[in-house]
Amino acid sequence: MVTVEFKLFATLMEYLPAGAQDHSVRVELSEGATIFDLMDKYRVPRTQAHLVVRNGIFVPPSQRKTYPLQDGDVIALWPPVAGG
Amino acid sequence: MSWAGKILRVNLTQGTCTVEALNRQWAQEYLGQRGLATKYLSEEIDHRVDPLSPENKMIMTTGPLTGTMASTSGRYSVVTKGPLTNCVACSNSGGFFGAEMDFAGWDMFIFEGKSPKPVYLSVMNDIVELLSAEEIWGTSVWHTDEWLHAKHQDPMVRVAAVGRAAEAGCLYAAIVNDQHRAAGRSGVGTVMASKNLKAVLVRGTKGIDNVKDPAKFMNAVNAGKKVLADNAVTGQGLPTYGTQVLMNVINEIGALPTRNMREVQFEGAQSVSGEAMHEKRASDGKPNLTSNAGCFGCTIACGRISTVDKGHFSVENKPDYWGSSGGLEYEAAWALGPDTGVDDLDALTYTNFLCNEDGFDPITFGGTLAAAIELFNMGALTTEQTDGRELNFGSAETLVWAVEALVKGEGFGKDLGLGSKRLCEKYGHPELSMTVKGQEFPAYDPRGIQGMGLAYATSNRGACHLRGYTVASEVLGIPEKTDPLETEGKAGLVKAFQDATAAVDSSGLCLFSTFAWSLEDIAPQVDGACEGDWTAERMLELGERVWNMERDFNMRAGLTAADDTLPKRLLKEAAKTGPALGCVNDLDKMLPEYYELRGWTSDGVPTESTRQRLGLS
Numbered sequence: 274m275v276t277v278e279f280k281l282f283a284t285l286m287e288y289l290p291a292g293a294q295d296h297s298v299r300v301e302l303s304e305g306a307t308i309f310d311l312m313d314k315y316r317v318p319r320t321q322a323h324l325v326v327r328n329g330i331f332v333p334p335s336q337r338k339t340y341p342l343q344d345g346d347v348i349a350l351w352p353p354v355a356g357g
Numbered sequence: 358m359s360w361a362g363k364i365l366r367v368n369l370t371q372g373t374c375t376v377e378a379l380n381r382q383w384a385q386e387y388l389g390q391r392g393l394a395t396k397y398l399s400e401e402i403d404h405r406v407d408p409l410s411p412e413n414k415m416i417m418t419t420g421p422l423t424g425t426m427a428s429t430s431g432r433y434s435v436v437t438k439g440p441l442t443n444c445v446a447c448s449n450s451g452g453f454f455g456a457e458m459d460f461a462g463w464d465m466f467i468f469e470g471k472s473p474k475p476v477y478l479s480v481m482n483d484i485v486e487l488l489s490a491e492e493i494w495g496t497s498v499w500h501t502d503e504w505l506h507a508k509h510q511d512p513m514v515r516v517a518a519v520g521r522a523a524e525a526g527c528l529y530a531a532i533v534n535d536q537h538r539a540a541g542r543s544g545v546g547t548v549m550a551s552k553n554l555k556a557v558l559v560r561g562t563k564g565i566d567n568v569k570d571p572a573k574f575m576n577a578v579n580a581g582k583k584v585l586a587d588n589a590v591t592g593q594g595l596p597t598y599g600t601q602v603l604m605n606v607i608n609e610i611g612a613l614p615t616r617n618m619r620e621v622q623f624e625g626a627q628s629v630s631g632e633a634m635h636e637k638r639a640s641d642g643k644p645n646l647t648s649n650a651g652c653f654g655c656t657i658a659c660g661r662i663s664t665v666d667k668g669h670f671s672v673e674n675k676p677d678y679w680g681s682s683g684g685l686e687y688e689a690a691w692a693l694g695p696d697t698g699v700d701d702l703d704a705l706t707y708t709n710f711l712c713n714e715d716g717f718d719p720i721t722f723g724g725t726l727a728a729a730i731e732l733f734n735m736g737a738l739t740t741e742q743t744d745g746r747e748l749n750f751g752s753a754e755t756l757v758w759a760v761e762a763l764v765k766g767e768g769f770g771k772d773l774g775l776g777s778k779r780l781c782e783k784y785g786h787p788e789l790s791m792t793v794k795g796q797e798f799p800a801y802d803p804r805g806i807q808g809m810g811l812a813y814a815t816s817n818r819g820a821c822h823l824r825g826y827t828v829a830s831e832v833l834g835i836p837e838k839t840d841p842l843e844t845e846g847k848a849g850l851v852k853a854f855q856d857a858t859a860a861v862d863s864s865g866l867c868l869f870s871t872f873a874w875s876l877e878d879i880a881p882q883v884d885g886a887c888e889g890d891w892t893a894e895r896m897l898e899l900g901e902r903v904w905n906m907e908r909d910f911n912m913r914a915g916l917t918a919a920d921d922t923l924p925k926r927l928l929k930e931a932a933k934t935g936p937a938l939g940c941v942n943d944l945d946k947m948l949p950e951y952y953e954l955r956g957w958t959s960d961g962v963p964t965e966s967t968r969q970r971l972g973l974s
């Protein structure tokens with residue numbers, strides 16, 4: 274098993290389980306689970322997660338279904354957002 | 358057409374207003390607003406002029422699309438030589454004032470000289486008058502706005518004014534229009550106050566009647582609006598969370614400058630984020646955010662309207678601040694929050710209200726306070742200079758005290774009005790000023806977003822995010838994702854953003870439209886409205902021309918390539934956490950290539966062939 278921290282922001286916050294603190298939930302997944310597996314577990318639509326960040330580093334769409342999550346990873350997701 | 362074709366020249370020394378025809382040849386070369394007004398300024402003043410002397414000029418200017426049916430067309434700019442930077446200053450603002458200038462039939466107001474007594478300019482279509490402002494001198498922007506509305510008995514007049522900060526000589530005073538919208542950076546408000554000009558009031562009932570090809574224009578406008586509505590960022594993201602949604606993004610990727618840019622991540626970011634503005638308060642069950650708001654004609658509506666918790670110490674016994682007012686945008690929230698270490702959303706919102714009420718740039722204010730706190734921590738400043746106050750990172754009390762001191766313009770408030778460059782020089786530590794060309798950084802740490810380091814270093818108005826927002830690509834993936842920690846390819850990226858931005862800023866449209874629009878969407882709108890054939894290629898070349906003209910202005914003002922740099926902290930002190938851990942900004946890897954791509958010498962001077970190619974005299 275691997276334990277990761279899953280963070281959802283902006284309009285994706287609605288997919289957090291009740292009682293989640295600071296946009297974040299700790300999740301246990303089986304070895305080899307991917308970011309898409311993690312999103313599916315919380316029913317986050319794949320099309321809505323525009324910005325996917327692992328430990329602060331952008332994960333390109335092609336790696337979201339292949340990269341195996343590591344113990345201690347922090348995965349953060351945003352819908353399309355911008356500012357300035 | 359689309360240009361109104363008319364300029365109002367106001368000689369404040371003599372008290373005269375004269376009408377001039379717009380130079381249409383220049384309009385073809387520089388389009389409008391930022392480009393065209395900078396051309397006028399550059400032709401009319403000595404570049405080495407003291408920005409606060411009567412010899413400096415100040416231009417309020419619209420673009421050819423301002424006030425039209427195009428989305429985001431509520432923009433105008435103030436162009437002058439800036440007292441904070443000694444560079445060309447061009448500050449852009451939204452709201453409704455710019456559109457009203459166009460409805461009254463004016464492309465520009467050029468102010469020159471200095472009035473012997475405080476005055477305001479009243480423009481009612483073609484009737485223009487300089488009237489006494491003695492009764493409102495020494496009062497806030499909000500009071501001035503109210504007073505002028507009452508005096509002119511017309512709820513539809515639009516007012517742009519300076520507040521007490523500008524009058525007290527704060528070097529980063531803003532011009533605030535429609536109460537909450539500001540031409541905020543580089544001290545354009547200080548220039549206005551130095552001319553004894555308190556406000557400009559405009560009412561126009563003429564509308565826009567000179568669009569070149571109305572059918573073509575409306576087709577392009579409607580197509581553009583559809584792109585904005587269908588785009589997830591401009592259609593949903595910006596209206597819902599505003600620019601403030603970036604607080605958590607930038608913190609998470611380790612590029613949120615914290616405590617005078619000593620760190621790159623802030624533990625309190627969530628408490629002052631766009632998401633936090635939606636959370637209900639324990640005290641009254643209401644969130645900080647009341648609603649979103651839009652400027653004239655905007656179909657995005659990213660603006661924030663907020664309240665402060667009535668029980669918060671900052672507004673105790675101050676009912677004037679209990680209602681809704683202009684809320685936090687990301688850059689302001691960052692400067693007042695993470696940069697000073699304060700995670701109290703109400704304190705930030707109250708401080709932001711005061712920035713609007715009395716007209717000053719929250720970015721430079723926050724950056725200056727952060728530098729002052731660091732000076733205090735190291736003992737270079739003591740309570741003797743700070744009116745007996747301790748200055749502490751993370752203290753909402755320090756923030757609220759400091760902003761009120763600045764508004765009063767007394768004691769240490771006077772020092773805070775200098776900006777961090779002059780403040781840090783005064784107290785013996787110039788290296789603690791987080792500035793380029795005298796202007797404070799906005800909310801992106803260039804150790805974690807390399808391209809922004811180059812964008813800041815080469816920005817023609819000092820450190821600024823609105824001159825080349827490579828964050829769009831490096832962080833948000835717009836138009837395509839690049840690696841924020843990589844320097845390769847950033848010279849070209851920065852140049853492309855800078856040139857495109859200069860073109861958009863010359864059109865009358867809002868830069869935020871470019872989260873969805875490219876110049877391919879904008880050019881047909883310009884082409885439908887304006888004489889001449891306007892393509893995306895022509896717009897981009899125009900942007901490059903504007904950029905080089907601004908560069909030329911600054912060089913003639915005495916700046917050199919040595920000014921294209923970053924503070925030592927960002928070049929030598931590595932990031933301590935996050936993805937950029939161990940990284941500094943590698944400006945030296947990007948700058949020579951940037952000069953080359955620009956067609957400049959290794960000393961950063963546009964070569965003769967570049968000047969000829971761009972038609973710069």
Ligand code: SF4
Binds near residue numbers: 452651652655868870
């Ligand atoms: S996008 Fe925001 S700042 Fe730009 S015009 Fe619209 S409301 Fe104003």
